[in-house]
Amino acid sequence: MCLILFAYQVHPVYKLIVAANRDEFYQRPTAPIHYWAESPEILAGRDLEKMGTWMGVTAKGRFAALTNYRNPQELTEGKRSRGELVAEALKHKGNVKDYLQGLVKNNHDYPGYNLLAGDANELFYYSNIGQMLQKIEPGIHGVSNHQLNTEWPKVKLGREGLSEILTGKQEDLTDKLFELLQHSDPAPDGILPSTGVSLEWERMLSPLFIKSEHYGTRSSTVLLMSEKEIQYGERVFSKDGINNQQYTITL
Template sequence: MCLILFAYKKHPKYQLIIAANRDEFYKRPTAPAHFWEDAPEILAGRDLEKMGTWMGVTKDGRFSALTNYRNPRENGEGKKSRGELVSGALQYQGDLKSYMEELAQQDASYPGYNLLAGDLNELFYYSNIGKKLMAIEPGIYGVSNHLLNSNWPKVQRGKEGLERIIALDNSSMIEDLFSLLANAEQAPDEILPKTGVSLEMERMLSPLFIKSEEYGTRSSTVVFMSAQEIHYVERVFSNGKTSTQEFKINL
């Protein structure tokens, strides 16, 4: 997952609203959102290379999602897959604050990441780069491949769009969020972040929706969570075709 926009306790009905894009190499094998056979309480897509996930929910109302921290100089050799952090959070038997505190003791075991995990009562953020466990307060947030609420153009544009869509609160909210996630406009050079990759790559990675020959946005996901229901909608983009998976979980 390379962009997660979310509103926590900012809507009268939905305590958590998520709009997210997963960016990945097109050749990496992936399964769309489904209830896992080996963990039927989990609803999530699945990376079929490492068997983890980038985002998911559980039947009892738990949520977790992850983005990678962009650092082209980082050596990931011998480190664990970040996708197991999300599936681990979704399957953890204790409270998720404890899970995050345990992760803080294993910072060097994983390449750089941003992790969200929680439910409608408590939501936490932790990065092994920022190294600070945060309890999320009510508000509008965005995280891409830097730290939470960085001033990257796609994060700023996404947060503004999410806030506007929530304020309108109309029946087209799901489609409006998918339209926001589909924004493929590149940011002007003068406001691009400098993350150690080439200027050409910074341009290519700057939109909310990424397109290139080998790498880009593979799926978009919109989730609405209330005390009564989880509404989970995923759109997968593959070989010029779009497929949609939609689920509703009663809580």
């Protein structure tokens, strides 16, 4: 996952609203959202190479999602897959804050990451870059491949777009969020971040929705969580078109 926009405890009905894009190399094998056979309480997509995931929910309303922290100089050989972290957060039977606090001892086992985990009543952010554990305050937030609410162009644009959607008319909320995630215009060179990749790559990675020959946005996900239910939708993009899935979980 390379962009997570979310509104936490600001909507009168949906305590947690998430609009997220997963960016990945096109050849990496992936399964769309489904209930996992070995953990049927989990609804999530799956990375079929490492068997982890980038975002998911459980039948009891736990949510977890992750983005990579971009550092081209970081040595990743021999490190574990970050997708394990989302899967384990969803499987964890105890308090999710305890799970996140326990990650400190494993900081060096994984490449840099940002992890969100919790539910509609208590949500946390943890990054192994700087070892930051933070309780999320009500508001509109965003995280890409730097830390929470870093003002990268795509994060700024996404948060502004999410705010505009939520202050407007509320019909077709899911469709409006998916439309926001489709924004594919690159940011002007003058406001691009400098993350250690080439200018060409900074341009290519700057939109909310990424397109290139070998790498890009593979799927978009929208989650609406109220006290009574979760609406969880995914659009998977491939050369064969768009695959839409929509699930509802009653809490």
